[in-house]
Amino acid sequence: MGNSPQPEGRSARLSRRRFVAGTGSILGAAAVGTYATPARAAAHIANGAQVAALVIGTGYGGSVTALRLAEAGVAVHMIEMGQDWATVAPGPDGRIHPKVTSPDYRSFWMRTKTKAPLSNFLGFPLDKAVPKHAGILDAEEFPGITVYQGRGVGGGSLVNGGMAVTPKRQNFASVLPSVNADEMYGTYYPRANAGLGVGLVNPDWFERTSYYQYSRVGRKHAKRSGFAWTFVPDVYDWDYMVAEDNGTVPKSALGQEILYGNNYGKKTLGKTYLQKAKATGRVTISPLHEVTGVAPVAGGTGFTVTIRQLDTAGATVATKTVTAAKVFFAGGSVGTSKLLVKLKATGALPKLNGEVGKGWGENGNVMCGRANHMWDATGDVQSTIPCSGIDNWDAGGAFAEVAPLPTGIETYASFYLSITKNPHRAEFTYDAGAGKVGLSWQTAWKQDSITMAKSIFDKINRTEGTIYRIDLFGNNSKVWGDHLTYHPLGGAVLNKATDNYGRLHGYPGLYVTDGALIPGNTTVNPFVTITALAERNIEHIVRNDL
Template identity: 75%
Template sequence: MSDSTMHDAGPKGVSRRRFITGTGSILGAVALAGHSTPAQAGVGSAAAPIDSGAHVPALVIGTGYGGSVAALRLAQSGVDVHMIEMGMAWDTAGPDGKIFASTTSPDSRSYWLRTRTKQPLSNFLGFPIDKDVTRSTGILDAEEFSGITVYQGRGVGGGSLVNGGMAVTPKRENFGAVLPSVDADEMYGIYYPRANAGLGVGTIDPAWFETAACYQYARVGRKHAQRAGFPFVFVPTVYDWDYMKQEEAGTVPRSALAGEILYGNNYGKKSLQKTYIDRVRATGRVVISPLHKVTSVAPATGGGYTVVIDQLDTGGATTATKTVIADRVFFAAGSVGTSKLLVKLKATGALPGLNNEIGKGWGDNGNVMCGRANHLWDPTGSLQASIPTGGIDNWAAGGAFAEVAPLPTGIETFASFYLSITKNPNRAEFAWNAATGKVDLNWQTAWKQPSIDAARTIFDRINQKEGTIYRTDLFGTYKIWGDHLTYHPLGGAVLNRATDNYGRLHGYSGLYVIDGSLIPGNTSVNPFVTITALAERNIEKIIATDL
C-alpha cells in the first residue's frame, strides 16, 4: 500500500511564496481595525519580554502547533500578538557548541526541572539507564500523574522540539471517529493540505531507503510485518531528507544519525522554529516571551481579560509576576497545560462560567511501546536514524497502528522496537485538588490493557511467524509493555463540548482553545498534523467572524 493511499497527505511541492500568498489573500481581508501598525517592541526571544501593565490585542499561551498557527494567521490579518512560552527560547548554543544535548549524554538542557532523567526506555540489557542531571528548565518534561507519565516539549516550538517528526494524516475513513463535528471534506480538501505545506512535510526517497544502512532496522521491521501479513506503509515526516543523505555521506554534522530525538534535534528536523515560527517572526507583529508562565486569566473590568504571568529563571524560580490586559486570549499550552489551567481557573473562581466539560475527554492516543528480540540473522544495524519513517497498519482489523521505531544505541541490538497507537476507549478527567492546590488526572495504568490487546494483534502474530519473543529488559525487570507513558496527550477541552465547534470557550467571548486539548483522546495516528490542520480551520473562522 503506498503512502498516498494510506495517509491522504495532501499536495506536495507547494512553494513557500505561493502558500503565503494564498493564505494571506484570505486572511488579509479581515484585518482587525485599529491595529494596523506592526509591533514596535521587536520580534522573538531577542525582544524584551512582556511588561507588566501591557495591553495586547491577542495573547497566545503556548508556542506549539496550535499556538504557532494562531499567531501566524492573526499577525497576517493585521493583529499584534504576544506569545507566552513557559520554556526557553532554544536559540543559544551550549558549551559543546550545540543548542540541544545529545541523547546519550543528557545534561541540564535535557529535562524540565528534574535532577534525574526519566527516559521512556528505563532499562537496557537488564541495567537501569537513567542518569543524574542538573535541575534546569530543560527541553523535555516527563510530567508524572497517577498512573501515567506524559512527555511534553518545553520551549519555543513546544512538542515539535522533542517528537519523532512523523507527520501523519489520518486515513479518511477514520476521521469521523477523530473529530465527529468537523467537516471531513473541508479538512482533507483545504486544511490538511495547508498544514502539510506549512509544516514542510515530505517523504523518504524509497530508493535511498532500500540501501541506507541507517534504515536497516526499518527494513527488518517491514520484512517481519509483511511476512506476517500486515501492510508496511511509508510515513511522511518533517525531516530534511537531503540533509540526512548528506549525514550518511559524512559531509555535514550528524543529527538524526547521531541519535538526536529525545532532547531536540540540532540540524535536520524541521521543528516549528524553522517553519511556522520562522514565518511568525517575519511578520513583525509577534513578540515571544520565553520563560513566562500564565497563572491566571479573568475578565477585566473595562473589557478583555486580566492575565497574570510569572517570569521564571532557569532554575524554575519565579523572578517577577506581571499583570497584563489582553483583548483576546488563545489557550495553546498543549492538552495538559491548557486543561490544567482551565480546570484551575474554573474551580478557583477566575472563570466560573466555563462549562462542566472542562477537563474531560482526555486520552493518551492509545500509546504503548514494546520490543522484540530478533534472531542473529536479522541484525537491525548499529547505526539507526532517529527519525521513524514507516509503520504497520492493522487499525481496521486489530485497532493498532505501530511505528517501526529506532533504538539508536550505537551498538547492534538484534531488536525491533515499536510505538503503537491504538483504539483505546478509556478517557480520563482533570480535576482541581483544593487540598494540594494542584490539578490531578485520574488515569489508571490498568486502562492501558485495551492498548496492549490491540498491539498484540500485530506482534503476537509476528513473533509466531518469526519464532521470536518479546524483549523484557526495556521498561524494567521482566516487563514486556511500556504501558506507563504517552507522547501524545489529547483532550481535556474537547471541541463542540467544552468549546463551540471552532474552539470558542463557552461562557466567555474572546477566549479560545486552539491546541490538542480540543481532540477527544485519539487521532488513530501521530497527532500533530491533525492539531495543526484543526488550528488552521478554527483560526480562519475566528478571524473571519470574530475580529
C-alpha cells in the same frame, strides 16, 4: 540550526562552536555539574502591557494561530514556559541539544533525575542525576501515567519524531465528529502539510542506507506475517539526512539526536510557522514565562492575565499582570486543561462549562521491543527519525511505528511505538487542599492498548520464532511500555467545552486552539491534525470575530 548544508566557512565556525563530538553511553554516567546557559536578551512582555491577542504556548496550535492573526493585521504576543533554544548557548559538548545517549541538564524540564522512556537496557538502569534546569523534555507524572511534552519555543515539535500523518478519511469521523471532513481533507490538511514542510524519505536511498536497516527488518517481519507496511511522512529535511549519510554535513538524525532536541535537519516550528509569524513583524515571544491566571477585566472589556517569569532553575524572578483583548489557550492538551480547570475551580472563570477537563486520552500509546535472531541484525547505526509503520487498525485496532533504538551498538532488536484504539478517557480535576490539578488516568486502562498491539506482535513473534524484550521498561520482566504517552489529547473538547471553532463557552474572547480540543485519539500521530484543526478554526475566527 539550518536545514541545508552550510558554506565551508560557516560550517567550519559552527563545527568549532557546536559540534564537538560527544561519545556518550547508553548506560549514562555520574551526575553532571550545573552549567550556566546565558541567552541573548529577549523582548519580554512588560508588566502592565496591553495586547490585542495573547497566545499561551508556542506549539502547533499556538504557532498557527499567531501566524494567521498576524497576517490579518493583529499584534500578537506569545507566552512560552520553556526556553528559546535558538538563543541558548551550546553545552559542554559544543551542541545546543545533546544526544539521546547523553542526557544532561539540557534534557529534562525541572527534574533532578532523568526519566527516559526506556528506563533500562540489558539489565542496567539508564536514569541518572542531573541539575534541576529548564530542559527541553518534560516528563510530567500523574498517577498511572507519565506525559512527555516539549518545553521551549516550538513546543512538541522540538522533541517528537516528526511523523506527520494525516488520518485515513474513513477514520476521521471518530476523531472529530463535529467537523466537516470534506473541508479538512480538501483545504486544511493540505494547508497544514504544506505549512509544516511534510515530505517522504527517498525510497531508493532508504533501500541502501545502513541507517534504516532497522526499518527494512521491520518491513520484512510485518509482510511475512501478512500485515500492511507503509512509508510514513515526516518533517525532517530528507536532503539534509542524505548529506549526513554522505558525511558532507554534521550528523543530526544520524547522530543520535531526537528526544532532547535536534540540532539541524528537523523542520521544527521555529523553521516553519513561527519563522513566518515572526517575519510579519507583528509577533513577539516571551520565553521562560508561565501564565498562572486569566480573568475578565473588572468593569471593562478583555482579560487580565497573570504571568510569572522564570529563570532556568525554575525560580520566579518577576510576576506580571497584562491585559489582553483576546486570549488563545495553546499550552498543549495538559497545559491548557490544567489551567482551565484551575481557573474554573478557583472562581477566576466560573462560567466555563462542566465539560472543561473531560475527554482526555493518550492516543493509545504503548511501546514494546522484540528480540530478533542473529541473522536479523537491525544495525549499530540508526536514524532517529522513523519513516515507516505497520497498519492493523481495521482488524486489530493498532498502528505501529517502526521506531529506532539508537544505542550505537547492534541490539538485534526491533522497537515499536503503537497507537491504538483505546476507548478510555480521563478527567482533570482540581484539588483545592493541594492547590493542584490531578488526572484520573489508570494504568490498568492500558491493557486494551496492549491487547490491540499484541494483534500485531504476537503474530510476528510466532512467524519469526522470536520473543519480546523484557529489559527495556523496568525489572527484567516487563514487556510493555504502558506507563507513558507522547500524544496527550483532549481536556477541552471541541463542540463540548468550546463551540465548534474553539470558543470557550461563557467568555467571548477566550479560545482553545491546541490538542486539548481533540477527544483522546487521532488514530495516527496527532500533530498534523492539531495543525489542520487550528488552521480551520483560526480562519473562521479571523473572518467572524475580528
